[in-house]
Structures are given as C-alpha cells and as structure tokens.
Amino acid sequence: MQLIIHRGTHEIGGSCIELESKNGRIVLDIGMPLVDERGEQFDFRPYRKLSGPQLIEKNILPSVSGMYRFDDSKKSPDALLISHPHLDHFGLLHFVNPALPLYMSKGCHKLVELSYYFNEAAFDFEKIELVTPWKLFNIADFTITPYLVDHSGFDALAFLIEADGTRLFYSGDFRGHGRKHIVFDKIIKEPPENIDYLLLEGSHIEETDGDYDTEEAVELGLVELLNNKEKLYFIATSSQNIDRIVSIYRACKKTNRTFVIDPYTALILESIKSVSFAIPQHDWGNNMKVLFTDSRHTKLLQKDSILGRFEKSEVKYDDIIKDKGRYLIKDTFALRNKFDADKNLSNTSLIYSMWKGYLEDDEELRVFWAKNNVQIIHVHTSGHANVRDLKKFAEALNPGTIIPIHTFSPDKFREHFLDKVRICSDRERVNL
Ligand SMILES: [Zn+2]
Numbered sequence: 001m002q003l004i005i006h007r008g009t010h011e012i013g014g015s016c017i018e019l020e021s022k023n024g025r026i027v028l029d030i031g032m033p034l035v036d037e038r039g040e041q042f043d044f045r046p047y048r049k050l051s052g053p054q055l056i057e058k059n060i061l062p063s064v065s066g067m068y069r070f071d072d073s074k075k076s077p078d079a080l081l082i083s084h085p086h087l088d089h090f091g092l093l094h095f096v097n098p099a100l101p102l103y104m105s106k107g108c109h110k111l112v113e114l115s116y117y118f119n120e121a122a123f124d125f126e127k128i129e130l131v132t133p134w135k136l137f138n139i140a141d142f143t144i145t146p147y148l149v150d151h152s153g154f155d156a157l158a159f160l161i162e163a164d165g166t167r168l169f170y171s172g173d174f175r176g177h178g179r180k181h182i183v184f185d186k187i188i189k190e191p192p193e194n195i196d197y198l199l200l201e202g203s204h205i206e207e208t209d210g211d212y213d214t215e216e217a218v219e220l221g222l223v224e225l226l227n228n229k230e231k232l233y234f235i236a237t238s239s240q241n242i243d244r245i246v247s248i249y250r251a252c253k254k255t256n257r258t259f260v261i262d263p264y265t266a267l268i269l270e271s272i273k274s275v276s277f278a279i280p281q282h283d284w285g286n287n288m289k290v291l292f293t294d295s296r297h298t299k300l301l302q303k304d305s306i307l308g309r310f311e312k313s314e315v316k317y318d319d320i321i322k323d324k325g326r327y328l329i330k331d332t333f334a335l336r337n338k339f340d341a342d343k344n345l346s347n348t349s350l351i352y353s354m355w356k357g358y359l360e361d362d363e364e365l366r367v368f369w370a371k372n373n374v375q376i377i378h379v380h381t382s383g384h385a386n387v388r389d390l391k392k393f394a395e396a397l398n399p400g401t402i403i404p405i406h407t408f409s410p411d412k413f414r415e416h417f418l419d420k421v422r423i424c425s426d427r428e429r430v431n432l
C-alpha cells in the first residue's frame with residue numbers, strides 16, 4: 001500500500017490522505033485549511049476566482065488525480081471517505097466530482113448536507129454510502145472498518161484500513177473525555193490487533209486546551225454559573241458541537257433556565273434526531289425555546305417554509321426581557337446586537353464555550369462585550385485528546401509505526417513514542 005498525506009503532516013486543518021493499493025485508490029477527508037503558509041487564519045476568498053488546476057498549483061486543493069469536477073477525464077479514485085463533519089475535514093468537498101462514491105456516517109451526512117443548504121449550494125453527490133460503526137465494508141481491494149469516536153464533531157469516525165496485507169488505522173479527530181468516552185474506553189479495552197501503521201492526530205500533543213477536564217465538568221461549571229438567578233447569560237458556542245449543546249441543555253434543566261436557540265440551531269438539532277434520541281429538541285418543553293432572529297439563516301428558512309415548524313416552541317423577546325434571570329441565550333450576531341440596541345445588556349455575562357483562541361482573534365467581539373461591561377467567562381473543554389489519552393490510545397493499538405497527522409508539532413511525538421514515530425512530509429509518497 002502507498003500513502004500520500006496531501007496536507008496535515010505539519011498542520012492542523014485541511015486534512016487529506018490518499019491510499020493506493022495494487023488495485024484501488026481511496027481518499028480520506030478533503031478539508032479546508034485552517035492556517036495559511038504564514039500560520040495565519042486561512043481565508044479562501046482571495047482564491048475564489050482561481051481555476052481548479054491553479055488551486056492545485058497553489059497547494060490549496062490537494063493534487064489527487066481524477067477526483068475533481070474539472071478533472072473527470074482522468075481515472076478517478078474508487079471512493080472518498082469523510083471522517084466527520086468539521087470543515088477542516090470536508091470543506092473542499094464542493095470541488096469533488098459528484099459521481100465519486102462518498103462514504104460517511106449518517107450524522108455526518110446530515111450535517112454536511114445542512115451546511116450545503118445554508119450556503120445555498122446543491123449537494124449533488126450521486127452515490128452516498130452511509131457507513132455503520134464497526135461494520136466492515138469493501139472498496140476495491142480495501143477492507144475498511146469504521147470506528148465511532150468521541151469528538152466535538154458529531155458522529156465522528158476513525159477507520160481501520162487493510163489492503164495488500166498491511167493494516168493502517170486512521171484516528172481521525174478524537175478525544176477520551178467527552179460524552180462518548182465509552183467508545184474511547186472500548187477501543188482501549190478491545191483494540192484492533194496487528195496494526196502496522198497508526199495515523200494519529202496530535203492537536204494537543206504539546207498542550208491541553210480549556211480549563212475543564214471533561215464534558216461533564218463543563219456541565220457542572222455551567223450549573224454553578226446559571227444558579228445565579230440575578231443575571232442574564234449569553235453563551236457562545238457552536239451549534240454543531242452537539243456534546244456541548246447537550247451539556248448546556250442539561251445545565252439549564254438543573255437550574256430551571258430556558259436555553260434560547262435560534263432557528264438555525266433548532267434545524268441542526270432536528271436534522272440529527274434520528275441518529276440519537278438523546279439530542280435535545282426545540283419542542284422538548286420549557287428548558288429549550290426558539291427566538292426568531294432577523295438573520296440570513298432565518299430568512300432562508302422562512303422562504304423555504306421551514307420556519308413555521310418552530311413556531312410552537314417560540315419564545316418572545318419581550319418575555320425574556322421581563323424575566324432575564326430565567327434564560328440562557330445562545331449568542332448570535334443578530335441577537336447580541338438587538339439586545340445592545342435596546343440597551344438590555346445590563347447585568348449580563350457571556351459564557352464563552354469555545355476554544356479561547358477564537359476569542360483572542362476576534363477583536364470586534366471583545367470590544368462589543370467590553371463596551372457593554374459584560375464579563376466574559378470561559379467554560380470549555382477541547383474536542384481533542386490530551387497527551388494522556390493519546391498515549392493510552394497508542395499503547396492500546398500498539399502499532400509498528402506512528403505517523404503524526406493533524407498537528408503543528410510532529411516532532412513532539414518523538415518525546416512520547418520514541419523511535420516508533422515516522423514524520424512524513426505533505427505530498428510525500430510513502431511505501432507502507
Ligand atoms: Zn474535528
């Protein structure tokens with residue numbers, strides 16, 4: 001088997017891996033980069049007018065022969081597998097030829113499709129294969145077993161891939177301290193055997209992010225804050241971090257607050273309720289309500305006659321203002337500005353429940369809250385494994401070789417995994 005990591009050997013984001021066997025070729029992930037070559041936040045906009053081949057030349061699009069819409073005269077790969085619905089793993093999918101078979105989990109499919117919907121783009125893939133965790137399948141001469149993993153991205157998978165007598169395990173993005181830590185514990189207890197190569201993510205090989213150890217600790221931290229009935233709280237979080245949405249909902253239940261979401265979030269939660277019945281829904285009662293905001297997303301939902309579905313769960317702005325201590329509001333641009341315009345941000349705190357770096361980079365947001373004398377409290381735990389769990393994972397799988405991926409510090413792997421580590425370069429063709 002041959003391996004090419006097109007991007008990810010020395011960076012977090014934009015993951016793309018190509019595997020070639022005697023009779024087949026598959027691609028794992030087609031992510032949007034998170035950083036540019038100067039290490040600053042990646043911005044696709046300056047490249048929008050470039051052609052496909054120009055994007056390949058600039059190393060924005062991975063050079064995978066025959067994979068793209070503009071490149072369909074060449075022999076295409078046999079399939080593209082998406083590990084989970086984070087943009088740094090699927091963000092360049094719209095360049096891919098829609099005839100290429102696409103493999104992903106049911107939850108990943110739902111969220112990727114929704115992201116297309118909100119971008120008003122057609123999701124026109126012709127062959128979508130929904131994979132079931134732990135149920136193996138074949139593509140050409142590859143045998144693949146998907147493993148459900150614990151991650152802040154919903155319904156995330158790792159893949160065990162076997163071909164030409166070689167066994168490779170791609171960890172995808174994962175952690176051991178979220179709401180699905182049971183699947184992490186399971187793989188530690190019953191690891192796949194005889195792994196030759198482990199492509200191991202190392203987002204936190206050099207540090208851990210967040211003040212809280214586990215998702216449960218985040219929930220408890222929220223409960224402690226929300227018990228202060230004098231205050232109105234906003235919470236900044238990703239609508240697609242479903243573990244976090246569950247933590248917030250549970251904290252609201254325990255403190256008798258109403259988690260106020262926007263229609264966009266309500267639709268995301270509704271779209272994945274068939275994947276897990278434990279995901280809180282807009283119509284579950286007093287601890288979750290929908291506030292209709294004046295945003296582009298809301299207008300789109302109105303145009304498509306979707307908004308009406310959430311009317312029965314609607315909470316009115318004036319009701320929130322009358323009894324601020326009973327609510328926790330999911331922060332959105334439209335909402336915070338409405339509260340500001342009406343001078344309704346007194347005695348308010350913002351719970352920042354995302355990676356601290358986003359806040360540090362967002363000066364406008366910090367200025368907005370500071371201007372309103374709103375205190376910002378960080379309550380978060382990372383979507384990625386800490387060093388302790390990375391080591392546990394690598395020890396359990398006991399591979400012949402560990403190849404760092406999804407990391408800014410591949411060298412750090414050597415401190416923990418010694419001579420098992422093989423550091424690759426982006427676009428290097430490696431014989432396994
Ligand atoms: Zn991820």
Ligand SMILES: [Zn+2]
Pocket residue numbers: 013086088089173406
């Ligand atoms: Zn990632």
